[in-house]
Amino acid sequence: MATRAARGERQIRLSAERAAQVRALARTYQLSDDEVIARALDLLVAAVTALGVSQGVGRPGPRARNEGESDRSSASDTIILPSPEDLAMQDMLAAGLLTEIKPLPTEVVPFTPIEVRGKPLSELVIEERR
DSSP: OHHHHHTTOOOOOOOHHHHHHHHHHHHHHTOOHHHHHHHHHHHHHHHHHHHTOOTTSSEEOOOOOOTTOOSOOOGGGOOEEOOHHHHHHHHHHHTTSOSOOOOOOSSOOOOOOOOOOSSOHHHHHHHHHO
């Protein structure tokens, strides 16, 4: 065990579904389970680096805990990724479609329709098209 810790190896736990996915990928690409996980981590690091994501931004992702480890996780143990909405906003900002990214509203204001005299707008549109 001391040898493993000295080399930086760590045992992880996967759900049965994730373990089956790793085995299926290993069979498909003729890799070991460790190679599949190593390549997946390489892809994740590359994606996070390319997106310029730093810890403390976005939502924390789930992580596996070791036996005996508490349910609390420190910031250094959590991988932080932006939400899909944040990524879309960043893409639109980079493309020049937005000039700034404003925070999304946290509460929804109930919609109350107003009364308008005359024909409904839908009927007016239909009449105009004829």
